[in-house]
Amino acid sequence: MIACLYIARFAVEAERARHPEIVSRLLLIGEATVLDCSLGAEASGVRPGIRMSEAIGLCHNAIVLPPDMPYYNRLFEEMLDHLQELSPEIEGDSSVTGLAYIALRGLPVQLGPFAEQLIAGVHRCFGFMPSVGIAGGKFVARVAARISRPGAARIVPRDGEAEFLAPLPVSHLPASDALSWRLAMLGIEKIGQVASLPLGAFQAQFGPEGRHCWELAQGIDSRPLVPRIKEETITRRLQLPAPAVSLDAVMVGVERLVHAAYGEARQAGRWVRKVTVRGGLDPAGTWELPVAFREALADPRDAWFAIKAAIVRRPPERPVEELEVQLVGLSAESGKQAVMFEGKGRLWRQVEEAVRQIGMQREQPRLGRVMPLEPWSRIPERRAALVELSDV
Secondary structure, three states: OOOEEEOOOHHHHHHHHHHHHHHOOOOEEOEEEEEEOOOOHHHOOOOOOOOHHHHHHOOOEEEEEEEEOOHHHHHHHHHHHHHHOOOOOEEEEEOOEEEEEOOOOOOOOHHHHHHHHHHHHHHHHOEEEEEEEEEEOHEEEEEEHHHHHOOEEEEOOHHHHHHOOOOOOOOHHOOOOOHHHHHHHOOOOOOHHHHHHHHHHOOOOHHHHHHHHHHHHHHOOOOOOOOOOOOOEEEEEEEEEEEEHHHHHHHHHHHHHHHHHHHHHHHOOEEEEEEEEEEOOOOOOOEEEEEEEEEEEEOOHHHHHHHHHOOOOHHOOOEEEEEEEHHHHHHHOOOOOOOOOOHHHHHHHHHHHHHHHHHHHOOOOOOOEEEEEEOOOOOOHHHHEEEEHOOO
């Protein structure tokens, strides 16, 4: 069985936890478009994704806040750390902040009391009131959690998943806009209508995406839970006596934190591959600056040289109230072995190292290598292809 924990309007609840004075106010979060909105704003017709000007027209008295994604992600990571104390297999949904899966396989727990413990623990530690869904697969557990009110849990037995999904709208299925439009044109509004259709005809009409949606409508979900790997980190924070306006004051604070964090890393005999610098901005917001090193560093002076250059290139935009330095990518002692003869292999290793560094800063490095296919072809597109370096 899999449990799904869901916190509705996570960004709104995170801002309310940080600013208690706006708990009872209508809230809009976003810039050009709405990222999230409070329940009262939603009742006025506001939906995530609409233009902010349109949302303000619907809610004249709403408070508008810029999104603070580093803060939301960090808070969600802290919540996942808490959940990992209850089960070793935890997966955070990358597409929805505030939604996580917990594997119950092998745990000597009763489903009802475990769900209540889950809700009470998150509310006690973070102030959020989540909803919980428990089922045999991730999709049904997710739907059960999302349709439950905050603070409630719903358990779907293994043989009742199709019956549970049947009366629900097809908007719960992970269908593209094109597929959703075609289903609406055909008058298919409920998941049970999708499940009642023959698979062959449905797949012939809608392709592989249609087959996937049909299987989910039947309660068939074989996707495994991908356990979250908790990375070892060292974090140091500094609360400034007053918001720092000058860059020099920020530099002094960050340098002090870097040496303090490296002091603990040295005691543990660890080398560092990446440092993340964060700053709490005045009056709200977070400044985040990841700095990846060319190679693992054990000397804080070498690390500070690279961090200082990165801060100069991208300084904070507003006064800083709090600073934080986090050492990421801790490893054992690093060394290099020289070779007697260096040739093209050395240049290629330098290219691979550059790709690895870009990969640490971005999820998918946009670098490729030209591979010859049909050099004799008259069609230019067939002569060569661009292949990502990670696939070479």
